[in-house]
Amino acid sequence: MNVLKYGNFFSYYLLGFSGIFTFVYLFKNIGSSKVLEYYGRNSLIVLALHFPVKDILTKLIVLVFVIDVEAYYYNVGFALGLTVLNLLCLIPVIFLINNYFPFLLGKKRSSESSGGLRIRLRKFVN
Numbered sequence: 001m002n003v004l005k006y007g008n009f010f011s012y013y014l015l016g017f018s019g020i021f022t023f024v025y026l027f028k029n030i031g032s033s034k035v036l037e038y039y040g041r042n043s044l045i046v047l048a049l050h051f052p053v054k055d056i057l058t059k060l061i062v063l064v065f066v067i068d069v070e071a072y073y074y075n076v077g078f079a080l081g082l083t084v085l086n087l088l089c090l091i092p093v094i095f096l097i098n099n100y101f102p103f104l105l106g107k108k109r110s111s112e113s114s115g116g117l118r119i120r121l122r123k124f125v126n
Contacts, residue, residue: 062081
């Protein structure tokens with residue numbers, strides 16, 4: 001699918017739907033997970049920021065390790081490592097947005113307190 005060659009039409013849809021049903025079955029049997037619940041609650045932030053963070057991390061890896069990134073795009077280990085690193089880098093961003101900039105998500109107030117940043121700024125300024 002990555003190179004837009006799907007092969008047999010029937011097998012494409014058969015494998016697609018079997019993958020969907022397999023994931024539904026697995027996640028129903030896994031039960032609840034704190035990590036999955038956390039990223040599920042903050043999925044809008046992850047959706048909006050995972051691509052810019054991925055680009056930054058990829059450029060940092062190229063600069064630090066002096067490698068050709070094209071060779072690693074088809075490497076499963078590189079992709080999984082980049083995904084885990086991306087999700088870890090988003091944790092502080094999720095915290096900042098939820099606590100100091102909830103209006104970006106359409107929320108009126110932060111989840112911790114009604115004053116949020118204003119109270120902290122008043123203490124800092126005075």
